[in-house]
Amino acid sequence: MNLEIFLLNGYGYFVWPAFVFTFLSCLFLYLQTKKELKKQEKIFSDHFKASEIIKIEVAKKKEFEKKALSSEPILQ
Numbered sequence: 169m170n171l172e173i174f175l176l177n178g179y180g181y182f183v184w185p186a187f188v189f190t191f192l193s194c195l196f197l198y199l200q201t202k203k204e205l206k207k208q209e210k211i212f213s214d215h216f217k218a219s220e221i222i223k224i225e226v227a228k229k230k231e232f233e234k235k236a237l238s239s240e241p242i243l244q
Contacts, residue, residue, distance in 0.1 A: 176183050 174180055174184075
């Protein structure tokens with residue numbers, strides 16, 4: 169195998185460490201961003217899931233009141 173390709177005419181000693189550093193930096197930033205996204209998704213989900221439950225309960229209560237106040241008989 170010809171190692172001239174990897175040496176890049178003598179510049180390989182500078183290019184490969186720079187490439188590895190860049191790759192590892194991007195990987196680190198990706199993992200940190202992914203971790204922060206999961207954290208923010210959990211906070212968002214916890215906050216709006218609770219409000220969604222309250223909205224459903226209020227909607228059911230309004231529906232029941234509407235049926236109770238109507239002139240039609242309630243069949244169960």
